[in-house]
Amino acid sequence: MADNGSAQSAADRTEQVRLAVYTRFASDGRAPRPAELATDVGRTPAEVRQEFRRLHASRDVVLDPHDGDRILMAHPFSAIPLGFSVMGARTLWWGGCAWDSFAIPHLVPAEPEVLVATACPGCGAALAWTVGRAAPPAGEGVAHFRTPVADAWPDVVRTCANQRLFCSTGCVAALVARDGGTRGYVMDLATLWRLARGWYAGRLDRGYVRREPASAAAYFADAGLRGPFWGLPTDGGA
Known part of the structure; x- marks a missing residue:
């Protein structure tokens, strides 16, 4: 023993x-x-x-x-470009996905506000938001996630590469029609911000423990997410 x-x-x-x-x-x-x-x-x-x-x-x-x-x-840090840059006052990161890009200012104490920049996969327009801790950024953009959370890890890089920010739901529809893929889960910027703000809490501290499935499900529900995409009951949502 x-x-x-x-x-x-x-x-x-x-x-x-x-x-x-x-x-x-x-x-x-x-x-x-x-x-x-x-x-x-x-x-x-x-x-x-x-x-x-x-x-x-x-x-x-x-x-x-x-x-x-x-x-x-x-996570939420990436060593490879997956569609986002995250610029703080002192550091520039690749953003692994929409979720992780919005999470960085909530995790890094010295960077309470960052500029998240990307391009809309639907129309190619340049997009940027100032993301901080106090409130969600203003704007009409939406996040589109393609892979259900239960299936995220077998190819996590591909999963992250398909968590993107778009100008609108119309641009999401344009991309799905163009590439023949399936529509995933669409959320507004406020929901994305709530999803990101506490998900990685404690990850820079000694003794961090990953969430168990039940805790993760409760967190998703509190962020305003719904439906089987998140392993939750359907009562509205995208």
Whole structure:
């Protein structure tokens, strides 16, 4: 039987690397490689690589399937462009998706307000909103999510790439008609802001624990989301 002290020490080592990854992403806007992160945590690059694999398995990071040294995403941060830029006063990030782009100012203490910029996938128009903590941004834009939450993780990069912001529901319809895909879930900016504001709370703190399904469902309902797309009963919604 494993010694409880050893098991706790292993968990602590993984948490140390997780926190270092997120801290680097928050401050630098990019993902650290094992060699540079090893200096931060006092471990060897090989040990950091092992922790990367554990964090990928626990869905705390997303590794490049072709390069295990490369973190693609550590939500809400992204190391790859997926349609958004998020500009704070000190840092510029790639926004992994509409959800994550709106979440960054709620998570990073030093950046209470950011400029989220993208292009409408329906018509190509440039779109930008100032997103802060006090209230949703004004505007007529909508967010369109294509993949139901229960199916998000098998190809999470593709899922995130299809959580986009549009000028209007008309532009969503134009894209769906053009590419022959299915319409997903459409929400207004206020609902997106509520979804984003507390979802990642605590992720920059030691001891963060991901939400269990029941807690996630309650959070989605409180944000104003409805229906089986979110694993919730249907009583209105998109």
